[in-house]
Amino acid sequence: MKHHSLLIIGSGPAGYTAAIYAGRAGLEPVIVEGMQPGGQLTITTEVENFPGFPQGIDANQLMMDMRTQAERFGAKIISGTITRTDLSQAPYRLWTDSGDELTADSIIIATGASAKYLGLDDEQKYMGQGVSACATCDGFFYRKKIVAVVGGGDTACEEALYLAGLAAKVYLIVRKPFLRASQIMQQRVVENEKIEILFETNTLGLYGENGVEGAHLIYKKGEDGERKYDLPIDGFFLAIGHRPNSEAFRPWVKTDKTGYIMTEGASPRTGIPGIFAAGDVADPYYRQAVVAAASGAKAAIEAEKYLKSL
Ligand code: NDP
Secondary structure (H helix, E strand, O other): EEEEEEEEOOOOHHHHHHHHHHHOOOOOEEEEEOOOHHHHHHHOOEEOOOOOOOOEEHHHOOOOOOOOHHHOOOOOEEEOOOEEEEEEOEEEEEEEEEEEEEEEEEEEOOOEEEOOOOOOOOHHOEOOOOOOOOOOHHHHHHOOEEEEEEEHHHHHHHHHHHOOOOOEEEEEEEEOOOOOOOHHHHHHHHOOOOEEOOEEEEEEEEEEOOOOEEEEEEEEEEOOOEEEEEEEEEEEEEOEEEEEEOOOOOOOOEOOOOOEEEOOOOEEEOOOOOEEEEEEOOOOOOOHHHHHHHHHHHHHHHHHHHHHEE
């Protein structure tokens, strides 16, 4: 069993930024980096909206730089995924997937969220080559091109509207005969001339030589009508929801019905002394690297205050 003063769970922008701040404050933070070191950004290509990089920056490079910066201030990084916790009293106890036990006086939960995918092999095949789960991150690469967004909720409508401002044409692929999104979002989508809704349609696969060139779709109406066809597109955006990675902490911290950790107001405090949440695991709305980084900074500042008060 190893005891640490401050454990940071997760190695995305929130986790690394928390480590930079905590390291500079002399807290000797330890990051448990999880299954996807660098977090969600590592599945995109170029980041053009992170301030400070006027020419854009390779997403993996950005995350490696954050990691190096955290290590420069003394952060230690260990591998493992936290699968179980006991946050009933301090020192808090955590277990990794390999059964190791860690204890900590303070914890910053920065485990992020994972976009849901349809589960098609082609999604993996074309990841970063036409498949994306973030229009704000990747939409720019589809200026004047043809894209499809999958989903019928508020996120899908928002992504479709965002992409309609850039792309020549946006198809919204909806499996039901109606949208689930709020009325106002539905109205905006319906009124947008660039967006065409394909109701009762599912995706069977994607095709293309060097990236996505189209989608194999199936249109199903009622019991009998069924039609398979190919739709030429340049980009395929998933917007069927996100899953916050909060399972291991859920018995203790408060979450909303989807599992996003609920913090006190705009602070990263979870309500459990010394336990803070930062980044996408506590953010159902913005889901941006720069927002996650900022919340990591807030969490580290709170953790410093808490640890000094002990
Ligand atoms: P939702 O769960 O609301 O919607 C998911 C959509 O994806 C649904 O249309 C669903 O279809 C579809 N879907 C799910 N799985 C599949 C699948 N395997 N194949 C095809 N389609 C699928 O998620 P959102 O991310 O849109 O929203 C999450 C929450 O955040 C909501 O409460 C939403 O209101 C909120 N939000 C609010 C915003 C705002 O106010 N501006 C912006 C974004 C989100 P089906 O309907 O058939 O289940």
